[in-house]
Amino acid sequence: MTTKQDIVSRVLKGRPRRLRSAGSAFAPSNIALCKYWGKRDDDLNLPVTSSLSVSLGRLGSNVTICLREKSDSVVLNGKRFERGSSLARRVSEFLDLFRPDRRTFFKVVAVNTIPTAAGFASSASGFAAMTMALDDLFGWELDQRELSILARLGSGSACRSVYEGFVEWRAGKRPDGMDSFAEPLKAKWRGLRMGLVVISDKEKNIGSRPAMKRTRETSILYRVWPVKVAEDLPDLKQAIHRRDFPMLGKTAESNALAMHATMIDSWPPIVYWLPESVAAMKRIWNLRENGLNVYFTMDAGPNLKLLFLKQEATAVKKAFPGVQIVSPFGD
Amino acid sequence: MTTKQDIVSRVLKGRPRRLRSAGSAFAPSNIALCKYWGKRDDDLNLPVTSSLSVSLGRLGSNVTICLREKSDSVVLNGKRFERGSSLARRVSEFLDLFRPDRRTFFKVVAVNTIPTAAGFASSASGFAAMTMALDDLFGWELDQRELSILARLGSGSACRSVYEGFVEWRAGKRPDGMDSFAEPLKAKWRGLRMGLVVISDKEKNIGSRPAMKRTRETSILYRVWPVKVAEDLPDLKQAIHRRDFPMLGKTAESNALAMHATMIDSWPPIVYWLPESVAAMKRIWNLRENGLNVYFTMDAGPNLKLLFLKQEATAVKKAFPGVQIVSPFGD
Numbered sequence: 001m002t003t004k005q006d007i008v009s010r011v012l013k014g015r016p017r018r019l020r021s022a023g024s025a026f027a028p029s030n031i032a033l034c035k036y037w038g039k040r041d042d043d044l045n046l047p048v049t050s051s052l053s054v055s056l057g058r059l060g061s062n063v064t065i066c067l068r069e070k071s072d073s074v075v076l077n078g079k080r081f082e083r084g085s086s087l088a089r090r091v092s093e094f095l096d097l098f099r100p101d102r103r104t105f106f107k108v109v110a111v112n113t114i115p116t117a118a119g120f121a122s123s124a125s126g127f128a129a130m131t132m133a134l135d136d137l138f139g140w141e142l143d144q145r146e147l148s149i150l151a152r153l154g155s156g157s158a159c160r161s162v163y164e165g166f167v168e169w170r171a172g173k174r175p176d177g178m179d180s181f182a183e184p185l186k187a188k189w190r191g192l193r194m195g196l197v198v199i200s201d202k203e204k205n206i207g208s209r210p211a212m213k214r215t216r217e218t219s220i221l222y223r224v225w226p227v228k229v230a231e232d233l234p235d236l237k238q239a240i241h242r243r244d245f246p247m248l249g250k251t252a253e254s255n256a257l258a259m260h261a262t263m264i265d266s267w268p269p270i271v272y273w274l275p276e277s278v279a280a281m282k283r284i285w286n287l288r289e290n291g292l293n294v295y296f297t298m299d300a301g302p303n304l305k306l307l308f309l310k311q312e313a314t315a316v317k318k319a320f321p322g323v324q325i326v327s328p329f330g331d
Numbered sequence: 332m333t334t335k336q337d338i339v340s341r342v343l344k345g346r347p348r349r350l351r352s353a354g355s356a357f358a359p360s361n362i363a364l365c366k367y368w369g370k371r372d373d374d375l376n377l378p379v380t381s382s383l384s385v386s387l388g389r390l391g392s393n394v395t396i397c398l399r400e401k402s403d404s405v406v407l408n409g410k411r412f413e414r415g416s417s418l419a420r421r422v423s424e425f426l427d428l429f430r431p432d433r434r435t436f437f438k439v440v441a442v443n444t445i446p447t448a449a450g451f452a453s454s455a456s457g458f459a460a461m462t463m464a465l466d467d468l469f470g471w472e473l474d475q476r477e478l479s480i481l482a483r484l485g486s487g488s489a490c491r492s493v494y495e496g497f498v499e500w501r502a503g504k505r506p507d508g509m510d511s512f513a514e515p516l517k518a519k520w521r522g523l524r525m526g527l528v529v530i531s532d533k534e535k536n537i538g539s540r541p542a543m544k545r546t547r548e549t550s551i552l553y554r555v556w557p558v559k560v561a562e563d564l565p566d567l568k569q570a571i572h573r574r575d576f577p578m579l580g581k582t583a584e585s586n587a588l589a590m591h592a593t594m595i596d597s598w599p600p601i602v603y604w605l606p607e608s609v610a611a612m613k614r615i616w617n618l619r620e621n622g623l624n625v626y627f628t629m630d631a632g633p634n635l636k637l638l639f640l641k642q643e644a645t646a647v648k649k650a651f652p653g654v655q656i657v658s659p660f661g662d
Contacts, residue, residue, distance in 0.1 A: 220559045221552040221592055228551045228596075250598070257600050261552055261592035265559075267581065268616070269588050275606030285599070 002176040004044065004153045008097045010178070011150060015140040021066060023137025027128035027151075027161045028060035029114045031194060031297060031305050033252040034232045035259045036157055036169065037225065038216045045156040046180050048216070049229040050171040052236050053160045054328045056194065059114040060161065063129035065137050068107040075109045094127065094154040098134055108133075115324075127154030128161035148181040165329065166240055168233075187240050188329045195306030195316055195323040197296075199276045208300035211263060211270050219265040228258045249295030249307050256297040263300075274302040280320075287319055294319075333507040335375065335484045339428045341509070342481060346471040352397060354468025358459035358482075358492045359391035360445045362525060362636050364583040364628060365563045366590045367488055367500065368556065369547045376487040377511050379547070380560040381502040383567050384491045385659045387525065390445040391492065394460035396468050399438040406440045425458065425485040429465055439464075446655070458485030459492035479512040496660065497571055499564075518571050519660045526637030526647055526654040528627075530607045539631035542594060542601050550596040559589045580626030580638050587628040594631075605633040611651075618650055625650075 030053040038048040072095060074081045074088045081088040095106050110126055131151040135142050142150070144162050152159035160167040163184040172180030206214075215222050232255045239247035263270035277298070284296050284306070292315050294308040306323065308316050313325060361384040369379040403426060405412045405419045412419040426437050441457055462482040466473050473481070475493050483490035491498040494515040503511030537545075546553050563586045570578035594601035608629070615627050615637070623646055625639045637654065639647050644656060 220555055220562065221589060221596075223558070224551055224555050227554070231551065254596075254598050254600070258552060258596045261596040264595065265552075265585075265589045265592040267585050269585070269612075271609065271612065273609055275610045278602065278604055278609055279606045281600075281602065 002044065004097055007044070007153060007177065008150065011142065011146050012140060015142070018139035019067075020137055020139060022064055023066075023133040023135065024062070024064045025129045025132030025136055026060060026062045027125045027132060027158075028055035028057060028164060029122050029125040030055045030157065030160045030167060032157065032160075032299070033236050033248070033297060033307075034229060034255050035299070037259045037262065038212050038222065039156070040171075041175070041177065042213065044177045044180075045152050046177045047156060047169065047171050049226050050233055051157075051160070051169045051229070052233055053157070053167050053169075054192070054194070055161065055164050055167060056114065056326050057164070057328050057330060059326055060112070060125035061129040062111045062113070063126065063133040064109045065130065065133040066107050067137075068105045069103070070105060072105045073107045075107075077110070077112055090123075090154075091130070094130065097153065098138075122157070122161075123155040124157040124161045127151050127158035130154065131158070132162070145181050145183070148183075149178065152177070152180065168237075185237070185240060189240065189243060190327075190329045191310040192245075192328055193306075193308050193310055193313060193316075194326045194328060195308065195320060196326065197280060197304040197306060197320050197323055199274050199280065199302040199304065204272065204301055206270060211266075211272075211300055214268075214270065215262050215266045218267045219262045221265040222262040225258070225262055228255065245293060245309055249293065252297045252307055253295040256299075260298060272298070272301050277302045277304065280304050283319060287315075292316075292319075333375065335428055338375070338484060338508065339481065342473065342477050343471060346473070349470035350398075351468055351470060353395055354397075354464040354466065355393070355395045356460045356463030356467055357391060357393045358456045358463060358489075359386035359388060359495060360453050360456040361386045361488065361491045361498060362628060363488065363491075363630070364567050364579070365560060365586050366630070368590045368593065369543050369553065370487070371502075372506070372508065373544065375508045375511075376483050377508045378487060378500065378502050380557050381564055382488075382491070382500045382560070383516075383564055384488070384498050384500075385523070385525070386492065386495050386498060387445065387657050388495070388659050388661060390657055391443070391456035392460040393442045393444070394457065394464045395440045396461065396464040397438050398468075399436045400434070401436060403436045404438045406438075408441070408443055421454075421485075422461070425461065428484065429469075453488070453492075454486040455488040455492045458482050458489035461485065462489070463493070476512050476514070479514075480509065483508070483511065499568075516568070516571060520571065520574060521658075521660045522641040523576075523659055524637075524639050524641055524644060524647075525657045525659060526639065526651060527657065528611060528635040528637060528651050528654055530605055530611065530633040530635065535603065535632055537601060542597075542603075542631055545599075545601060546593050546597045549598045550593045552596040553593040556589070556593055559586065576624060576640055580624065583628045583638055584626040587630075591629060603629070603632050608633045608635065611635050614650060618646075623647075623650075 032053040034052040036047050036051040040046050040048050072092045074091050128151045148159040148162045160169050160182040166185040167182050169182040232251050235251045296304045363384040365383040367378050367382040371377045371379050403423045405422050459482040479490040479493045491500050491513040497516035498513050500513040563582050566582045627635045
């Protein structure tokens with residue numbers, strides 16, 4: 001059985017090592033249009049299906065890493081995390097894979113440009129930026145595919161945050177996961193906008209890791225999730241290729257709802273939706289019935305991410321006064 | 332191709348006809364624990380899967396039918412329905428199947444003992460009672476299986492309302508639907524309670540007929556709905572047989588959520604849930620986490636039907652002050 005450490009050894013084998021005093025990197029957050037839901041390997045973060053995301057431009061994580069004695073230190077947005085906290089533990093477990101020896105520790109300083117408190121804090125940009133900052137610190141000079149594989153070991157969707165723009169994570173088939181990494185699509189879509197709608201910034205009842213495990217183990221409807229993805233993924237790529245926005249919006253919204261449907265079908269049921277999430281969905285459907293081209297996607301939480309084109313920004317702001325509008329490909 | 336009229340002719344063939352001045356009958360409402368969702372024949376109301384319900388005792392429809400000249404007349408709860416109304420039209424279309432000649436019309440007087448305004452008005456008890464009242468009026472002396480087949484032609488789930496208690500509707504396989512009828516289970520469960528929780532009494536955006544059609548045509552997850560039913564139906568029967576309430580509650584709740592999940596996966600999405608429905612579900616899960624044995628089921632609407640045992644009635648009333656408690660098998 002392949003372990004995470006095996007993967008790291010294989011990727012770093014024969015790599016130069018020119019230690020610098022510190023390594024830094026930025027990685028964008030990413031929002032999946034075709035979701036990653038369910039692992040075929042829980043340890044190596046190997047997904048059941050491929051997925052497709054769009055990175056959020058300048059919204060993401062800046063990470064600086066340097067070596068340190070005694071113990072790891074994790075500072076996020078100026079706040080130091082206790083060693084026992086689940087975040088610090090998860091970071092240290094990831095760093096374990098890269099320690100030159102047992103007595104080497106790291107100081108990780110991360111600053112998120114996506115509002116963490118707003119419920120959009122994603123481990124994806126954090127683990128991607130950490131991986132890239134380690135590459136910078138140790139001078140490995142890995143290519144993006146290798147960075148994607150290593151980032152995946154920290155958090156599945158982190159493998160997509162190595163790139164800008166539209167990104168596809170190919171599920172791969174190998175048990176060791178060496179063919180499971182993300183790659184960017186060439187297309188850019190300048191007019192595309194994403195609107196972040198905060199329903200709640202409270203911590204969720206159940207994290208996405210146990211939630212996807214429970215879905216896979218208990219939902220009968222989940223059995224055809226791969227069929228759904230096999231239809232949606234090519235449709236999304238075609239929509240991007242043709243700049244067919246209604247097709248993009250419809251496919252992304254339908255994919256997100258199908259993912260939530262598999263959770264709702266799990267036992268015990270997983271319903272990330274809050275009453276206000278349902279109200280927001282209905283508001284969107286109402287806007288659409290009135291001719292506004294706006295769609296949404298949702299992840300493992302109560303918040304909505306609106307999808308629309310530049311020309312609809314004013315109408316969207318009017319309907320969702322608190323919305324934060326993001327331009328994934330710049331203004 | 333078999334038509335509804337063919338079925339009626341076949342069932343009534345060789346039957347006596349002793350016309351009385353009026354025919355009357357009562358049929359109970361029924362709530363499915365394993366849902367009927369999706370038709371294999373839209374015209375004959377033949378279901379994709381079998382289903383299982385519990386009838387609501389004295390809550391249902393009283394119907395009296397007599398012959399009349401000129402045109403049909405439909406009075407429900409003292410209110411006369413216009414001929415052009417969708418209810419009157421649907422009733423007249425059903426009555427068309429039983430007219431001795433084209434110039435014979437009916438007066439139908441129905442009184443629902445289940446609060447219609449409360450959002451639990453079901454066509455099931457109405458069409459079942461109409462079928463039984465016609466049998467009484469014409470003196471056909473049909474057996475319950477025949478009544479079940481005829482009631483099904485008015486509304487699918489009406490075939491279950493011909494019986495009291497737990498009722499199974501066997502999907503059948505024949506294209507003419509002569510093997511698609513309901514049968515009662517022997518078991519009675521005196522301690523079983525159902526709690527009707529009204530979230531909204533407004534008319535739904537989409538009726539259950541077009542909703543199941545859309546689900547069947549557009550939801551990929553619906554493809555495994557028959558697999559879900561094939562697991563839930565025997566589990567429910569076993570739970571009833573063993574008087575295993577947690578198993579009954581879990582299976583019924585999970586089945587209802589799976590049905591709603593297939594709707595959520597449809598396009599355009601069908602979400603009968605209102606924000607308050609989600610709030611009520613979360614309240615139930617919270618009660619359960621605190622040791623209360625209460626589950627729910629939901630139909631094609633925003634309201635919840637709680638499932639619990641007699642001894643929990645006080646706690647349920649406290650959590651849901653407006654709940655109407657029903658004893659399907661008497662007090």
